[in-house]
Every structure is written in structure tokens, then in C-alpha cells.
Amino acid sequence: MIRLFVLDYLLPILVSAGLSSFLLFILFARLVYDHLATHYHDMLSPRPTNGLHDSDANGVFMSDVWQAGRSGEWRRIDSTFWRGFFLLTMTTGGIMLISLFGLAAIFLFPRWWR
Numbered sequence: 001m002i003r004l005f006v007l008d009y010l011l012p013i014l015v016s017a018g019l020s021s022f023l024l025f026i027l028f029a030r031l032v033y034d035h036l037a038t039h040y041h042d043m044l045s046p047r048p049t050n051g052l053h054d055s056d057a058n059g060v061f062m063s064d065v066w067q068a069g070r071s072g073e074w075r076r077i078d079s080t081f082w083r084g085f086f087l088l089t090m091t092t093g094g095i096m097l098i099s100l101f102g103l104a105a106i107f108l109f110p111r112w113w114r
Contacts, residue, residue: 018099033061
């Protein structure tokens, strides 16, 4: 009973939720990062000056948005739309983390469902 539930329902839900929320988090974080870089550039971490290091290509924008959320700097955003969009971005990232932790728990502890 539990095995069928895990294999037929829980595993596909966690995989699809993890992948879709990851892709949405990348898209939303990039949009929020561009808004923060334009209007609140002091919220973001300083970039290295090395010419060979492209921090945007390495996904640093995701960590900058996450850091702004953890430090509470997002409360400085004046626009209601962008503040709500920032909260949506953080919620999407949280769903991604919960899904990935659920997948890790399923594969690391298979004894409880087999």
C-alpha cells in the first residue's frame, strides 16, 4: 500500500514539483535580480572584477536574491507588485527545496516504504 503510493503518486509529484519550481525559480529570480540591480543595487553583493569570471552566467543572481530574502533587505522594495513577486519567488524556491529534500529522503531511506 505505501509502496504503491510512493511509486505511483509521491515520487512523480516530487520530481515534477522540484523540476518545475526550479525552472520557475530561475526565471523569477532573474526578473527580481534585474529589478534589484536597477533600483536597489546596494542590496546585491559586490561583483568580482576579474574579466574571466561572468557571475551572471554562473547563476549568482539566484544566491543574491536568496540572500536579500534571508537578510530582510527585501522590505526596502517600495513597489507592491515587486514585493509580492519577490515573495512569490521565495515561495517557489521553498517548494523546490522541500521537493528535493523529499526526493532525497525517499532514496536515502527506502526501508520505510519498501
